[in-house]
Amino acid sequence: MTDTPLLELDKLSTHFVTARGTRVVKAVDEVSLSLRAGETLGVVGESGSGKTTLALSIMRLLPTAARIVGGGLRFAGEDLLAKSPSEMRHIRGKRIAMILQDPMASLNPLFTVGDQVAEPVRVHEHTGRRSARDRARSLLKAVKIPAPEQRLREYPHQMSGGMRQRIVGAIAMSCEPRVLIADEPTTSLDVTIQAQYLKLLRDLQREHGLALIFITHNLGIVARMCDSVAVMYAGRVIEAGPVRTIFNAPVHPYTQALIESIPRLGGGPSRLTAIDGQPPDLASLPPGCSFQPRCPRAFDRCREEAPGAITITPGHDARCWLAVK
Amino acid sequence: MSASTTAAPSAPSRAVGLPLASRLAAFRTEGFPTIPIVILLVLVFTAVFAEFIAPHNPEVGSLSQRFKPPAWVAGGSSAYLLGTDHIGRDVLSRLIFGARVSMIVGFTAVIFAGVLGTALGILSGYFGGWVDQVIMRITDTWLALPALTFAIFLAAIVGPSEWNIVIILGAVYWTRYARVIRGEVLSIKERDFVRLAIVAGCSKMTIMRRHVLPNVLNSAIVLATLMLGVVIVTEAALSFLGVGVPPPKPAWGLMLADGKKGLMAGYWWLTVFPGVCIVLMVLSANLLGDWLRVKLDPQLRQL
Numbered sequence: 125m126t127d128t129p130l131l132e133l134d135k136l137s138t139h140f141v142t143a144r145g146t147r148v149v150k151a152v153d154e155v156s157l158s159l160r161a162g163e164t165l166g167v168v169g170e171s172g173s174g175k176t177t178l179a180l181s182i183m184r185l186l187p188t189a190a191r192i193v194g195g196g197l198r199f200a201g202e203d204l205l206a207k208s209p210s211e212m213r214h215i216r217g218k219r220i221a222m223i224l225q226d227p228m229a230s231l232n233p234l235f236t237v238g239d240q241v242a243e244p245v246r247v248h249e250h251t252g253r254r255s256a257r258d259r260a261r262s263l264l265k266a267v268k269i270p271a272p273e274q275r276l277r278e279y280p281h282q283m284s285g286g287m288r289q290r291i292v293g294a295i296a297m298s299c300e301p302r303v304l305i306a307d308e309p310t311t312s313l314d315v316t317i318q319a320q321y322l323k324l325l326r327d328l329q330r331e332h333g334l335a336l337i338f339i340t341h342n343l344g345i346v347a348r349m350c351d352s353v354a355v356m357y358a359g360r361v362i363e364a365g366p367v368r369t370i371f372n373a374p375v376h377p378y379t380q381a382l383i384e385s386i387p388r389l390g391g392g393p394s395r396l397t398a399i400d401g402q403p404p405d406l407a408s409l410p411p412g413c414s415f416q417p418r419c420p421r422a423f424d425r426c427r428e429e430a431p432g433a434i435t436i437t438p439g440h441d442a443r444c445w446l447a448v449k
Numbered sequence: 450m451s452a453s454t455t456a457a458p459s460a461p462s463r464a465v466g467l468p469l470a471s472r473l474a475a476f477r478t479e480g481f482p483t484i485p486i487v488i489l490l491v492l493v494f495t496a497v498f499a500e501f502i503a504p505h506n507p508e509v510g511s512l513s514q515r516f517k518p519p520a521w522v523a524g525g526s527s528a529y530l531l532g533t534d535h536i537g538r539d540v541l542s543r544l545i546f547g548a549r550v551s552m553i554v555g556f557t558a559v560i561f562a563g564v565l566g567t568a569l570g571i572l573s574g575y576f577g578g579w580v581d582q583v584i585m586r587i588t589d590t591w592l593a594l595p596a597l598t599f600a601i602f603l604a605a606i607v608g609p610s611e612w613n614i615v616i617i618l619g620a621v622y623w624t625r626y627a628r629v630i631r632g633e634v635l636s637i638k639e640r641d642f643v644r645l646a647i648v649a650g651c652s653k654m655t656i657m658r659r660h661v662l663p664n665v666l667n668s669a670i671v672l673a674t675l676m677l678g679v680v681i682v683t684e685a686a687l688s689f690l691g692v693g694v695p696p697p698k699p700a701w702g703l704m705l706a707d708g709k710k711g712l713m714a715g716y717w718w719l720t721v722f723p724g725v726c727i728v729l730m731v732l733s734a735n736l737l738g739d740w741l742r743v744k745l746d747p748q749l750r751q752l
Binding site (some may be wrong): 185 | 639641642646664
């Protein structure tokens, strides 16, 4: 059971096409990932590198301009790309749940917290009001909200940001999903609350054997939370592997630069290295490797030919010609 | 509302030291609208119990008693407190029965237009695409037609009766709601709680019913209170033109129209009293609506 991946992306590509079809933006390009139950995958990358589009592709909730143009997407042995919209609706929220970025805006201001936590349960399991309410209470307890009985009857504006984020977490967990996608769930929280929240997510994951996809641009969180990492750049996963390997022996110059740009305590006064230049325009990628114009170690082959995924050690691969040099 | 741990700020202290305008605003939104509610309750009461309150039959007058001024004016009689009209009918009794007509026509027409317009506005805003195009182009066409002329046209087709007026007013004014509600929906459907509902696997119907509708309801209610005035005035205009509530029935608008003839001759009570009634009702409804708007919003309600 644990050997077969729960969620498997095979060269999944999602492109945005402009109305006239003149510009194609490869937001997600040939991304292959796999995730087992109980595992945490970190997806890192700068803004616009395709992280959120990747998450939405998995949920099959893309905006109308975007389309999955190729590749495979399998969940628990089923082909998600072959599902009808109504079949997908039964999977969303029940078996694959998602936590959105902004806890302040994720809750409907007009309903009590209890109603909202109970909503997925009522939608998916058609349970009555009372048993849904009991479920909501135990969910609030599970996300460590003090005085859950009283909080159930309160409105979102009466709670702090951290509490609201935990409630959003409770909503995501309400139908006991197998996969949870968290899209930068902590960016709007302060550091102490962030730490509490991450611990909570880890506890929930351990309890329920969840597969967790953690989308973030905070490498510190990745180091602490994740088993494996996928680094995205310009719509592609340019390096993926176990956390330890990626942090200790990154192969791709982009990954190296990312790790070097983290400020370190006790390292003495030294300048942080920054990556020169800007991420490329996804509609007109440079020839060859998309990182090549900014890469300090680029050579001729990088400018001519885009590298495929090159396996360095089993489970660790990189799209970089340096790996074969 | 519930026992929250947040300290309650004392409401009056907030208004101290502010410029007059915001102090007035604070007074307006914080106070319970006692006077408007009393006025509306009195109107509802008179509408319901018109038979028992009215001193005379509103539709039958005696020509010997025509154009009597109100009781406190020289020549007035205490039998006709607010005077009589051109065929000797008691103005007060007609006002009392007129409250019933105005209430029924005003409220049902506003509700009819509101339900229709809100539903179409939500569908239009949430689905977008061709649904939106069709509904909004119809709305554009509707809004391009002068409301009163359009209403007269419809009235000429279906004929004058109390219920036809309701249908006509609803059919004319639903577009106002559809426009406003669609705009609201466009912003609400991009909010994260709607996204969360999508991610949680709710169907479109569920999302529209549970997440979109409650969030546009406030606007619909505020709009309804504004529309109440428009609808009552339109009803009056239609009655005046003879395509509204059929004549023997005492509608305020009809009284206003009848009284117009006597205005130059100094029979001011024929127009002033129905006019005051219309103003009071519309103003009360607006003030109540404003208060409701604040009351219905949990974020503004606070504690």
